[in-house]
Amino acid sequence: MTAQRIKKYAYRDRPLRRALEPLAYLAPFLAAIAVFTLYPVINVVLMSFKEGYQMLTGRFDQVGAANYAYVINDRYFINALQNTSIYVAVVVPLSTVLSILIANLLNRKVKGMAFFQTAYFMPMVTSVTAAGLAWKFMFSRDFGVINQILSWFGVGKINWLQAPEWSLWALIIYGVWSILPFTIILMLSGLQNIDETHYVAARVDGAKSARIFFRITVPMLAPTIGLVLTINTISTSKVFNEIFPLFNGRPGPSYNLYTVVYYIYDQFYIKWKFGRAAAAAMILFLIIFAITMLQQVIQRKWSH
Amino acid sequence: MKVEMRGLTKHFGSTVAVEDFTVTLEDGQLTSILGPSGCGKSTVLNLLAGIVPVTRGQILFDAEEVTGLPPELRGIGLVFQNYSLYPHMTVLGNISFPLEIKKVPRAQREERARNMAKLVHVDNLLHRKPRELSGGQQQRVAIARALVKNPKLLLLDEPLSNLDARLRLEMREEIRRIQQETQVTTVFVTHDQEEAMSISDKIVLMNAGHLQQEDEPQRLYNEPRNQFVADFLGTPPINHLPGQMKGGVFTMEGGQASFPFLRGTDAPEGRPLILAVRAESAHVPEQDEDGLFSAAVESIYAMGKEVLGYFGIGGHSFRCYLEGDMLPRPGTELPIAFRERGTFLFDKETGERLL
Ligand SMILES: Nc1ncnc2c1ncn2[C@@H]1O[C@H](COP(=O)(O)OP(=O)(O)OP(=O)(O)O)[C@@H](O)[C@H]1O
Ligand SMILES: [Mg+2]
Numbered sequence: 001m002t003a004q005r006i007k008k009y010a011y012r013d014r015p016l017r018r019a020l021e022p023l024a025y026l027a028p029f030l031a032a033i034a035v036f037t038l039y040p041v042i043n044v045v046l047m048s049f050k051e052g053y054q055m056l057t058g059r060f061d062q063v064g065a066a067n068y069a070y071v072i073n074d075r076y077f078i079n080a081l082q083n084t085s086i087y088v089a090v091v092v093p094l095s096t097v098l099s100i101l102i103a104n105l106l107n108r109k110v111k112g113m114a115f116f117q118t119a120y121f122m123p124m125v126t127s128v129t130a131a132g133l134a135w136k137f138m139f140s141r142d143f144g145v146i147n148q149i150l151s152w153f154g155v156g157k158i159n160w161l162q163a164p165e166w167s168l169w170a171l172i173i174y175g176v177w178s179i180l181p182f183t184i185i186l187m188l189s190g191l192q193n194i195d196e197t198h199y200v201a202a203r204v205d206g207a208k209s210a211r212i213f214f215r216i217t218v219p220m221l222a223p224t225i226g227l228v229l230t231i232n233t234i235s236t237s238k239v240f241n242e243i244f245p246l247f248n249g250r251p252g253p254s255y256n257l258y259t260v261v262y263y264i265y266d267q268f269y270i271k272w273k274f275g276r277a278a279a280a281a282m283i284l285f286l287i288i289f290a291i292t293m294l295q296q297v298i299q300r301k302w303s304h
Numbered sequence: 305m306k307v308e309m310r311g312l313t314k315h316f317g318s319t320v321a322v323e324d325f326t327v328t329l330e331d332g333q334l335t336s337i338l339g340p341s342g343c344g345k346s347t348v349l350n351l352l353a354g355i356v357p358v359t360r361g362q363i364l365f366d367a368e369e370v371t372g373l374p375p376e377l378r379g380i381g382l383v384f385q386n387y388s389l390y391p392h393m394t395v396l397g398n399i400s401f402p403l404e405i406k407k408v409p410r411a412q413r414e415e416r417a418r419n420m421a422k423l424v425h426v427d428n429l430l431h432r433k434p435r436e437l438s439g440g441q442q443q444r445v446a447i448a449r450a451l452v453k454n455p456k457l458l459l460l461d462e463p464l465s466n467l468d469a470r471l472r473l474e475m476r477e478e479i480r481r482i483q484q485e486t487q488v489t490t491v492f493v494t495h496d497q498e499e500a501m502s503i504s505d506k507i508v509l510m511n512a513g514h515l516q517q518e519d520e521p522q523r524l525y526n527e528p529r530n531q532f533v534a535d536f537l538g539t540p541p542i543n544h545l546p547g548q549m550k551g552g553v554f555t556m557e558g559g560q561a562s563f564p565f566l567r568g569t570d571a572p573e574g575r576p577l578i579l580a581v582r583a584e585s586a587h588v589p590e591q592d593e594d595g596l597f598s599a600a601v602e603s604i605y606a607m608g609k610e611v612l613g614y615f616g617i618g619g620h621s622f623r624c625y626l627e628g629d630m631l632p633r634p635g636t637e638l639p640i641a642f643r644e645r646g647t648f649l650f651d652k653e654t655g656e657r658l659l
Pocket of ligand 1: 316319321339340341342343344345346348467495
């Protein structure tokens with residue numbers, strides 16, 4: 001029997017086996033997904049419709065949309081949506097632009113680059129909380145290095161962490177810093193996929209750095225930029241961890257800095273309103289989902 | 305444009321890439337730089353382009369020194385092995401990009417790009433992206449992009465090595481045609497001897513950073529200056545028979561055979577020598593002609609119109625073309641004779657040609 005005939009026998013004569021075999025290999029993985037991802041997700045969906053739900057007893061009053069109604073009328077939730085939107089709208093573009101510029105610098109073969117590379121990747125290897133505490137000192141009104149630097153430019157003392165109108169900006173600055181290294185790594189890998197000869201060709205033709213950057217580097221980096229926008233939009237929409245160390249475990253100096261995930265946390269763990277927390281989580285999920293889809297559509301159009 | 309390289313030298317740290325390289329390229333000619341991998345061909349090209357700085361030596365374009373001039377001021381067009389087309393631009397965008405850099409008005413640069421596209425026969429593909437083109441078409445676009453600003457010197461670094469065999473033949477004729485139509489002075493880097501032989505006005509053969517010989521293709525083949533040149537050119541490779549001179553007669557190592565030379569030689573007696581014979585310069589003589597030695601057939605390769613015989617002689621393999629109707633069985637002893645043309649004598653140690 002030739003090899004070809006063996007193959008035919010195995011695959012054509014046993015369609016059922018052909019269909020099920022891969023499934024068998026995947027089974028352990030699929031089971032883990034089902035237990036650790038699928039089940040909780042379904043649970044959240046169900047929970048969001050249960051009014052007066054008690055986590056411990058599993059009891060609830062009735063099924064309905066009351067949790068949603070409460071959440072979208074809650075002043076704190078609206079505030080959380082606003083804060084999160086501003087945070088995403090500033091951090092994502094800012095970190096994208098900065099990471100392209102920094103990755104471009106890091107991509108050069110210059111002596112001493114190793115030092116800068118380490119410096120830029122510091123945030124990745126320090127814990128959010130420890131780094132957050134360090135930033136708390138840097139943001140300090142009277143002794144912070146940030147106000148110190150600003151004072152050289154004639155900017156008066158800013159009460160970053162205590163003044164409600166500044167606290168969101170402190171959070172944004174810290175957010176950009178903490179998201180940058182991962183973003184830079186993605187950009188660097190994108191840059192390294194661009195063949196050196198493209199630059200040589202342009203340089204021989206007399207192109208200056210700015211033109212090379214805008215006409216060659218950025219367009220050739222477009223797929224990476226698209227990926228970064230998507231990933232960072234999703235991750236910044238979930239801003240939460242960054243808040244604790246900066247504001248002593250409160251959502252801003254005067255409870256003004258709720259974010260959507262902070263609101264969910266607050267409803268779930270502090271107020272024990274499990275149904276409202278689930279409803280808020282569903283709303284966040286739908287918003288992120290819609291934005292991501294929109295991004296995909298735009299990017300697809302853009303790249304053709 | 306006439307290009308002169310004088311004592312051109314390039315070291316990368318302790319690596320000697322090019323050493324004391326002196327070559328002149330005549331205006332309007334196509335010169336191939338040929339040599340094995342790593343011999344410094346690309347480095348010479350990059351030095352001409354100004355992409356890498358020279359360690360020592362001079363480069364002159366039309367008697368004007370350009371050694372320190374940056375690439376963009378040298379008026380060169382460059383074509384890479386992987387074409388390096390910009391994937392996000394159309395064919396038209398790619399070809400006109402060098403003019404865009406020079407701030408040529410749009411209408412004018414598109415007009416020139418179209419003309420270039422016509423020259424290289426891609427004028428029907430102007431609005432495609434590079435990934436929608438075949439390898440040969442990408443190559444044509446890359447050449448058009450290099451030529452669009454009317455460079456005085458066109459540099460091509462192994463432009464055909466990413467193409468399949470048939471396209472390679474087609475494209476090398478195309479490059480020759482384009483070069484002759486535009487009369488642009490051209491340097492063509494390749495490690496393929498056949499490519500260099502068929503396309504060039506002149507071949508510059510390099511080895512390990514050093515110039516070996518510069519000549520017209522046929523002269524390079526017929527009159528190699530040293531053993532490296534003789535070995536590098538020709539398929540099948542030239543035969544080697546080691547031996548030494550004894551009483552004015554070349555005697556093979558181990559004394560299996562000796563042959564008097566047609567041309568007199570004053571090669572020193574007793575020095576180790578290599579007698580190099582091209583496969584087409586050896587033959588099985590007619591009945592009335594005497595062979596120089598006899599050798600046993602090891603194997604026979606019939607390749608279409610030609611039959612190549614592998615012979616064993618004194619532990620060495622010897623390749624020789626046979627007459628078309630002759631298909632001797634392996635093991636047969638046959639006489640072999642040499643023609644004078646295509647037979648050379650080299651000093652084994654220095655590689656220097658003695659005859
Ligand atoms: N940027 C560099 N840094 C260090 N060494 C280099 C550099 N470029 C080339 N070399 C060395 O110089 C020598 C010549 O290289 P070059 O690229 O000119 O060879 P080549 O003849 O073009 O080879 P190939 O046919 O493989 O392209 C090689 O030994 C190579 O390793
Ligand atoms: Mg090379």
